[in-house]
Amino acid sequence: MLLSRKVIARDYFNTPIKYVAGVDVAYSNRLSIGAVAVFDYTSLEPVEIKTAITETRFPYIPTLLSFREIPAAVLAIRKLTIKPDIFLVDGQGFAHPYHFGFASHLGVILDICTIGVAKNLLCGKIMETEGSFWKPIVYEGEVIGGAVFTKPGAKPIYVNVGHKISLETAIKVVLECTRNYRVPEPLREAHMAAQRVKRNIIR
DSSP states (O other), X not given: OGGGXXXXXXXXXXXXXXXXXXXXXXXXXXXXXXXXXXXXXXXXXXXXXXXXXXXXXXXXXXXXXXXXXXXXXXXXXXXXXXXXXXXXXXXXXXSSTTSOXXXXXXXXXXXXXXXXXXXXXXXXXXXXXXXXSEEEEEETTEEEEEEEOOSTTSXXXXXXXXXXXXXXHHHHHHHHTOSSSSSOHHHHHHHHHHHHHHHXXXX
């Protein structure tokens, strides 16, 4: 995929980090619901939440989910009055068969710093390492992300480069944004915001 060549896998964002956002998309019948939740990076408190609804126009194809999710996510992000320094995206970025999942696609088209944070592994294998809070994910001989253990006894989340950030920094940011749950707080809030809208649509 030609767009994957535009992905920047090094730190290229504003410092110090002030705001981090979570991005998620939910579905209800033929509608897509985009949600973005902005958090203060230091206090990890929410400062702005926006949602958007649009018609779902792209079919469900596992390796091309970004084309299905991008429209609603972009609409929600464009409603923000606060500009996040980094976006945590519910989905893959570089850890994708085409090295261009939802997180990378969103980052490239909006020219923003993104991190892919997924609950399931799409491709690659986890390499066993001793005494580490994360383990590398390897695909076709290349490290494409990390299986990060954010909570003792829980399954890992899969963190990878989206755009304009290195894997090392991406993992650090995700851990800094995680409190009592497996998923980072901005992503949890974005997910809950999308689900609230979905419930209202169903009623």
